[in-house]
Amino acid sequence: MAKRTDPSRFFYQPIIAVLSLTSLVLTVYVVWLSLRDLSLMRAGRDTFVGIDNYIRFFNDPRGLWALWRTVLFTVLATSIEVVLGLAIVLFLDRNFALKRLVRTLLLVPIIMTPVVVGLTWRFIFDPASGMANYLLSRLGFDAMDWLGSPQVALYSVLIADIWQWTPFVILLSMAALDSAPSDPLDAARVDGAREWQVTWYVLLPMLRRAIAIVALIRAIDSIKAFDLFYIMTRGGPALSTETLNFYGYVVAFTNFEISYSLTVALILTIFTNVALLAMYGVLFPKNGEPR
Amino acid sequence: MAQLSIRDVRKSYGSVAVLNDISIEVEEGAFVVLLGPSGCGKSTLLHAIAGLHEIGSGSIVIGGRDVTDLPARERDVAMVFQSYALYPTMSVRENIGFPLKMRGLDKKAISESVDRVAAILQIEPLLERRPRELSGGQRQRVAIGRALVRDPKLFLFDEPLSNLDAALRGDLRAEIKRLHQRIKRTMVYVTHDQIEAMTLATKIVILNRGVVQQIGTPQEIYFNPANLFVARFIGSPPITLLEGKTANRNGELLFKLSNSDVELSMPQSTNLAGDETETILGLRPENIQIVREGNASLSATVDLVEPTGPEDIVTLNVQGAPSVIRTAAGMTTQGSSVGLELDLGKALLFESGSGTRLS
Ligand SMILES: Nc1ncnc2c1ncn2[C@@H]1O[C@H](COP(=O)(O)OP(=O)(O)O)[C@@H](O)[C@H]1O
Numbered sequence: 001m002a003k004r005t006d007p008s009r010f011f012y013q014p015i016i017a018v019l020s021l022t023s024l025v026l027t028v029y030v031v032w033l034s035l036r037d038l039s040l041m042r043a044g045r046d047t048f049v050g051i052d053n054y055i056r057f058f059n060d061p062r063g064l065w066a067l068w069r070t071v072l073f074t075v076l077a078t079s080i081e082v083v084l085g086l087a088i089v090l091f092l093d094r095n096f097a098l099k100r101l102v103r104t105l106l107l108v109p110i111i112m113t114p115v116v117v118g119l120t121w122r123f124i125f126d127p128a129s130g131m132a133n134y135l136l137s138r139l140g141f142d143a144m145d146w147l148g149s150p151q152v153a154l155y156s157v158l159i160a161d162i163w164q165w166t167p168f169v170i171l172l173s174m175a176a177l178d179s180a181p182s183d184p185l186d187a188a189r190v191d192g193a194r195e196w197q198v199t200w201y202v203l204l205p206m207l208r209r210a211i212a213i214v215a216l217i218r219a220i221d222s223i224k225a226f227d228l229f230y231i232m233t234r235g236g237p238a239l240s241t242e243t244l245n246f247y248g249y250v251v252a253f254t255n256f257e258i259s260y261s262l263t264v265a266l267i268l269t270i271f272t273n274v275a276l277l278a279m280y281g282v283l284f285p286k287n288g289e290p291r
Numbered sequence: 292m293a294q295l296s297i298r299d300v301r302k303s304y305g306s307v308a309v310l311n312d313i314s315i316e317v318e319e320g321a322f323v324v325l326l327g328p329s330g331c332g333k334s335t336l337l338h339a340i341a342g343l344h345e346i347g348s349g350s351i352v353i354g355g356r357d358v359t360d361l362p363a364r365e366r367d368v369a370m371v372f373q374s375y376a377l378y379p380t381m382s383v384r385e386n387i388g389f390p391l392k393m394r395g396l397d398k399k400a401i402s403e404s405v406d407r408v409a410a411i412l413q414i415e416p417l418l419e420r421r422p423r424e425l426s427g428g429q430r431q432r433v434a435i436g437r438a439l440v441r442d443p444k445l446f447l448f449d450e451p452l453s454n455l456d457a458a459l460r461g462d463l464r465a466e467i468k469r470l471h472q473r474i475k476r477t478m479v480y481v482t483h484d485q486i487e488a489m490t491l492a493t494k495i496v497i498l499n500r501g502v503v504q505q506i507g508t509p510q511e512i513y514f515n516p517a518n519l520f521v522a523r524f525i526g527s528p529p530i531t532l533l534e535g536k537t538a539n540r541n542g543e544l545l546f547k548l549s550n551s552d553v554e555l556s557m558p559q560s561t562n563l564a565g566d567e568t569e570t571i572l573g574l575r576p577e578n579i580q581i582v583r584e585g586n587a588s589l590s591a592t593v594d595l596v597e598p599t600g601p602e603d604i605v606t607l608n609v610q611g612a613p614s615v616i617r618t619a620a621g622m623t624t625q626g627s628s629v630g631l632e633l634d635l636g637k638a639l640l641f642e643s644g645s646g647t648r649l650s
């Protein structure tokens with residue numbers, strides 16, 4: 001029925017036009033700036049430099065390391081949160097007594113502001129008085145410098161991120177599980193499947209789409225993660241937790257190199273899109289269900 | 292030896308008893324239909340047989356083996372669900388092959404069995420499709436195929452036709468009957484549709500509120516109902532029920548119709564009911580004939596005439612009680628007054644309060 005004469009197009013077409021125009025203009029402007037050498041230290045004296053900024057990035061070890069950390073953090077955070085969240089959902093009974101209460105409690109980390117989450121975890125990871133080291137000592141391990149050691153700090157932020165965002169995975173998976181039909185699971189049991197086979201062959205494939213969307217959301221969020229890094233480590237120690245997003249911020253607001261910072265942001269955007277499109281292609285193939 | 296024995300099975304959800312002391316014996320090769328109104332516990336019983344939920348007490352024996360405490364996968368039954376319960380992410384081929392895959396058969400053997408079953412059910416062209424690309428009737432066949440593929444001790448069907456339109460239902464009903472005659476396996480079939488029950492069953496179990504009302508062949512259930520519930524539930528058009536009191540006069544049993552002075556002389560034995568017992572008299576439609584008013588034992592008015600072609604379905608008002616019968620087409624007109632001839636030898640008498648059968 002969506003003919004060209006459909007008058008509702010007068011409502012949506014202007015909105016689409018304005019939105020497209022804004023993104024287009026902004027993108028073009030950013031690309032244009034990334035081809036110059038605009039810096040707040042030399043205001044008004046910027047010149048056209050072509051792709052020098054891009055060449056600079058691929059010869060900038062600090063930038064490449066930041067990119068690598070972003071990849072590492074995104075892959076680890078997304079996969080651990082999705083697997084852990086799913087495992088928790090599957091191990092919890094489908095209908096347990098305190099389900100509503102648990103659901104409400106799960107919301108707490110999600111709605112907590114990053115400042116509170118970050119500060120809380122900084123206290124927990126405090127080498128002298130933190131709970132993490134207390135726990136380690138009770139278990140008979142040596143104390144760790146959670147946020148002070150370059151080898152450990154990224155993983156400490158990861159732990160905080162997992163704590164904050166696994167409940168999100170749990171919440172969405174629970175909803176997907178509740179709306180999935182239960183008869184096929186019973187059918188599989190009658191057909192001779194053990195419980196793990198019911199989960200593996202029937203339940204998880206049914207939840208596949210929901211899981212894919214959760215993973216996608218978590219991946220996008222992890223790539224852009226900034227708040228926890230800013231509050232917990234500010235990229236340190238020794239740049240060991242500096243992600244690409246954070247590096248872009250440093251370049252812009254510490255070094256005032258606006259053009260180079262925008263270049264970093266553009267590279268992050270391109271990288272994100274390529275990664276997500278690839279992920280999307282794997283999870284939602286065009287013809288039918290994935291194998 | 293019975294293929295399936297259900298012994299004193301009880302089940303409650305909280306304080307609500309859903310199954311109450313159910314005992315059923317099913318012989319090898321029988322086609323047993325569990326028939327009852329919605330919510331009477333049919334699915335619950337079937338799920339209990341399949342092992343999908345625990346029972347409160349009692350035992351279930353399949354093929355001579357007590358399976359009461361065994362999980363579903365060790366019971367060797369196959370089940371066709373009301374919702375078909377196909378695996379949505381698998382192709383038809385994978386759906387049908389799944390039970391064999393779970394039994395560890397190799398790919399070649401699975402593929403051959405799937406092809407054999409697909410040929411029986413004529414679904415070969417559908418094998419590579421997904422369930423959501425199938426019509427209701429096709430899904431139903433796939434569900435049956437998944438049950439057929441592995442030759443279980445027992446087949447369970449939970450209202451497999453209730454989601455289909457009337458024409459398809461008739462076709463598939465006939466197909467299931469042919470299938471049973473061909474493979475001669477024990478089947479337990481749940482339905483709330485009495486036509487399905489009467490046409491398919493070798494034995495019908497009537498359930499109401501979790502209690503077995505009667506177990507018998509379709510003929511026994513129809514002609515010899517154990518109580519008022521069964522008499523009412525079975526038969527289309529439904530049985531005509533007249534309220535009244537019995538009386539004993541000179542060794543003759545009289546039935547005095549309520550709200551009128553009509554007295555019917557019953558051929559049944561007088562010692563069935565005491566004097567002045569509140570009784571309900573039941574007559575199947577075929578035992579009520581329309582005759583000229585002068586010769587009639589009873590008069591009635593015609594409330595509604597529904598022509599169906601060769602015959603009319605006529606709703607009568609018999610001294611305030613509704614009665615639906617079949618007549619030759621065009622015999623009556625709405626609003627007219629007619630006489631009735633009752634074949635009282637075939638009448639069924641029930642105690643008014645309890646509904647227990649008297650004769
Ligand atoms: N999980 C459950 N919890 C509580 N009551 C239930 C549950 N499942 C079924 N019942 C109740 O048990 C009764 C029998 O249900 P069911 O066996 O599905 O009936 P049928 O298949 O004959 O329509 C119904 O009254 C229903 O409300």
Ligand SMILES: [Mg+2]
Pocket residue numbers: 333334335373450
């Ligand atoms: Mg049911």
